[in-house]
Amino acid sequence: MARVAVKIPDLGNEVTEAQIDSWLKSPGDMISQGEEIVAITTPKVTVELEAPASGRIVDILVEPDEIVAVGTILAIIET
Amino acid sequence: MPKSINVDPGRTRLPDHLELPDIPVHRYDTPFAEELESHGRRSLVELLRHMMILRSFESGLAALKSTGKFGHLEYIYKGPAHLSIGQEAAAVGAALALTPNDHIFGSHRSHGEFLAKGLRAIAVMDEADLTAIMEEHDDGKLRDAVTARLDCRGVRDKAERFLLLGFLAEIFMRSNGFNGGMGGSMHAFFLPFGAYPNNAIVGASAGIATGAALQMKVERRKTIAVAMLGDGATGCGPVWEAMNFAAMAQFDQLWDEKGGLPVLFFFTNNFYAMGGQTSGETMAWDRLSQIGAGLRRDACHAETVDGTNPLAVADAVARKRSLLMAQRGPALLDVECYRYSGHSTTDVNAYRTKEEIALWRLVDPIQQMQARLTRAGVLSTEQATEMQAGIEKLMHGVFHAAADPDVCPRVDPASIGQKMFSDLKSPYTGTLPRPLREPESVPRLRQTAKKTRRGRTASGEPLSPMRAMTLRDGLFESVLHHVLNDRRVILYGEECREWGGAFGVYRGLSDLLPHDRLFNAPISEAAIVATAVGAAIEGGRPIIELMYADFIGRAGDEIFNQLAKWQAMSNGHLSLPVVLRTSVGSKYGAQHSQDWTGLAMHIPGLKVIYPATPYDAKGLLSAAIACDDPVLVFESQRLYDKTELFADSVPEGDYQLPIGVPDIKRAGEDVTVLTIGPSLYPALDAAETLSQQGISIEIIDARSLVPFAYDSVLESVAKTGRFLVVTEACERGSAAMTLTSNVAHLAFTQLKSPPRLLGSPNWIVPGADMEEAYFPQAADIVRMVSEMMANAGGHRRDSERLRLARCGL
Numbered sequence: 001m002a003r004v005a006v007k008i009p010d011l012g013n014e015v016t017e018a019q020i021d022s023w024l025k026s027p028g029d030m031i032s033q034g035e036e037i038v039a040i041t042t043p044k045v046t047v048e049l050e051a052p053a054s055g056r057i058v059d060i061l062v063e064p065d066e067i068v069a070v071g072t073i074l075a076i077i078e079t
Numbered sequence: 080m081p082k083s084i085n086v087d088p089g090r091t092r093l094p095d096h097l098e099l100p101d102i103p104v105h106r107y108d109t110p111f112a113e114e115l116e117s118h119g120r121r122s123l124v125e126l127l128r129h130m131m132i133l134r135s136f137e138s139g140l141a142a143l144k145s146t147g148k149f150g151h152l153e154y155i156y157k158g159p160a161h162l163s164i165g166q167e168a169a170a171v172g173a174a175l176a177l178t179p180n181d182h183i184f185g186s187h188r189s190h191g192e193f194l195a196k197g198l199r200a201i202a203v204m205d206e207a208d209l210t211a212i213m214e215e216h217d218d219g220k221l222r223d224a225v226t227a228r229l230d231c232r233g234v235r236d237k238a239e240r241f242l243l244l245g246f247l248a249e250i251f252m253r254s255n256g257f258n259g260g261m262g263g264s265m266h267a268f269f270l271p272f273g274a275y276p277n278n279a280i281v282g283a284s285a286g287i288a289t290g291a292a293l294q295m296k297v298e299r300r301k302t303i304a305v306a307m308l309g310d311g312a313t314g315c316g317p318v319w320e321a322m323n324f325a326a327m328a329q330f331d332q333l334w335d336e337k338g339g340l341p342v343l344f345f346f347t348n349n350f351y352a353m354g355g356q357t358s359g360e361t362m363a364w365d366r367l368s369q370i371g372a373g374l375r376r377d378a379c380h381a382e383t384v385d386g387t388n389p390l391a392v393a394d395a396v397a398r399k400r401s402l403l404m405a406q407r408g409p410a411l412l413d414v415e416c417y418r419y420s421g422h423s424t425t426d427v428n429a430y431r432t433k434e435e436i437a438l439w440r441l442v443d444p445i446q447q448m449q450a451r452l453t454r455a456g457v458l459s460t461e462q463a464t465e466m467q468a469g470i471e472k473l474m475h476g477v478f479h480a481a482a483d484p485d486v487c488p489r490v491d492p493a494s495i496g497q498k499m500f501s502d503l504k505s506p507y508t509g510t511l512p513r514p515l516r517e518p519e520s521v522p523r524l525r526q527t528a529k530k531t532r533r534g535r536t537a538s539g540e541p542l543s544p545m546r547a548m549t550l551r552d553g554l555f556e557s558v559l560h561h562v563l564n565d566r567r568v569i570l571y572g573e574e575c576r577e578w579g580g581a582f583g584v585y586r587g588l589s590d591l592l593p594h595d596r597l598f599n600a601p602i603s604e605a606a607i608v609a610t611a612v613g614a615a616i617e618g619g620r621p622i623i624e625l626m627y628a629d630f631i632g633r634a635g636d637e638i639f640n641q642l643a644k645w646q647a648m649s650n651g652h653l654s655l656p657v658v659l660r661t662s663v664g665s666k667y668g669a670q671h672s673q674d675w676t677g678l679a680m681h682i683p684g685l686k687v688i689y690p691a692t693p694y695d696a697k698g699l700l701s702a703a704i705a706c707d708d709p710v711l712v713f714e715s716q717r718l719y720d721k722t723e724l725f726a727d728s729v730p731e732g733d734y735q736l737p738i739g740v741p742d743i744k745r746a747g748e749d750v751t752v753l754t755i756g757p758s759l760y761p762a763l764d765a766a767e768t769l770s771q772q773g774i775s776i777e778i779i780d781a782r783s784l785v786p787f788a789y790d791s792v793l794e795s796v797a798k799t800g801r802f803l804v805v806t807e808a809c810e811r812g813s814a815a816m817t818l819t820s821n822v823a824h825l826a827f828t829q830l831k832s833p834p835r836l837l838g839s840p841n842w843i844v845p846g847a848d849m850e851e852a853y854f855p856q857a858a859d860i861v862r863m864v865s866e867m868m869a870n871a872g873g874h875r876r877d878s879e880r881l882r883l884a885r886c887g888l
Contacts, residue, residue: 016543017543017545018545019545021522021526022522041522041523041526042553043545043549043719043720044551044586044719045579045586046522046523047580066096067543067545
């Protein structure tokens, strides 16, 4: 069993922060790799981040509407 | 890119074959007796009479042009005369099948189409309406000229003379011509009869008529637009763009109101594109109608019809009109006919034989029609001769009147400047459009609502674009206000809907607006701009987006010849409230990073703005959308995320800033630095550095380029005595050059040193890593200001600049 972090990815060299729009999954949900898990917004676009691994969401660390830096861990998936 | 349309390789990769529909060629075979029965004897005699009028009118013009005489009239007409003698049946036949509320958009060779449409409208409109039209047009001046000089028996008779004199006066470019003498032979139009602008640019009417049809569809009018084109126009890219735009699948698949645009592409095919032979030489098609099959599965209902027979043409146009009314547009007609006259009066028929011309004279449309009527016992030869003689007499009267400056006064050239811009606003008074959902529920709006409207922290630090209003948000709020409060405003461009435009300005609007108010256009910059011109002519207020300013080249004619010129060429009868937004890029090299404000500024007829702050962007864009003149909005991609560093905050409600008024962004004493667009920011950095050296610069943000009030700049120069313009455009021929030249002229005696310009080199824009060496940086501004300060007493010869100029750099 491993813990995989869901992070704000690098979204281009001018984007340093993003806002959490909404969580599409809840703690405890089973998810498959590639499933959309959270919607985030940058000044230019809204994107849905996909689960980097299959497993169970054990922790959600950032609330909707929070603005966080690129690289911030948003959630933990236990595989 | 709507996610509702799934591209399934399992389906797209299946073996299949394509079947194209039957394209009828010369299938008209209605017996003349049936036509007499359905149209009535009188209507068909009128058809002949209208063709005779067209020919008589153009024959008069041909005589004037080639000999300087027409009957007893001696007059030198210097303008163009692209005649359509021989093609009368195409024009008159089409007009028979159209209503006055259907709009035709013609070509450079559209005298016949214009007259035919007008004559038909006069034949079917109420006399009271005709009287009112003549009364209202130009305060009755043209009507008075008609009454004074021409015998009229009744209202329709007077209206026909009004049509002929208004048109000929326009061709002679007289002040009481239909367009006040601003249009002339190739641009004449008269809206009340449904004769919309003709166009001197081959094929340009295709996109404009398509835009007119777009507006008709959006308003759900029961009318059609007709693009009157020549066969040569099938060689023009923008015509193909327009036909594709009109036939876009989204109209059937995604729009609430289904169906392609109600536009008929009517190709008057006379087999020659000036001297190039279309079928057989310059085009790939052998029958023009086959191009319909290249556009759509239904081949746009294309047909080839006999353009020497007005009844065959009327039959085809009526059938196509029914299809358009049934929301099955667009449609395409190849109307084969022949012009006996040359392309223009300098044409000596080097490209065709006398024998060929003689063959076509055997199927002359007027003689054939007259023979049909005579055979059917409707019109005797004597009656036809008498009719012709009456027309000749009338035409001499019209020509004498038009040539007489007492009847048709010449234009005062000094008045032309007043026609370039209306400077009017036409507030919306209709019912408010209903958004698809409550704006407050749209995520983009909720996010923006949480942002601070200030751009700095309490300690003065700039805030992040996630936390404070950005220039992008300012543009968004302005657009949002107008789309929610004005049904006439529609938005389109490449990936404008789901993506929100390539730079996300419209992100979130697809939650609020149906497809007929926000849609993705094809990669067809020419069609995007041309359709906006057409939609605006029909009363719409399109906001269009070109992804990069570099793509202006793809819409050169549409921006520079159509958007810029129609207000003046129409003598103010048309207004073009089009906002064209375009971004100025960087990082992507030579074809994606150019500031072309200089091009836009050079062409008379366009207002040009280039805001650099969120506050200015919101207020100036709102002014642009509200104003009735066409406005080009340049937006720097580097500034979309800029927060407000100057105004206290960006107001939440809508507000307008005056277009044409530069703004002092930082006060100073020693040098006036006028910045264009993003150059504001390096100038600010430079100001900091210079202040440490004891030099204080006054920074003025141009904000607009056309119009431009020099007052605050001149006041500043009177104080500083030194003037520098900074631009990211390459210097030669730039907007900055014009500003520099005018300041040198207006403030010469106040200048302590020569006015300077700091722009980019006259090179291609290099790649991202080399941009700092290309675009003026703060250090460059510091250096130039220091030079100007050191050079207070005189001026040395700039040998490097001389060398560069000699090299073309």
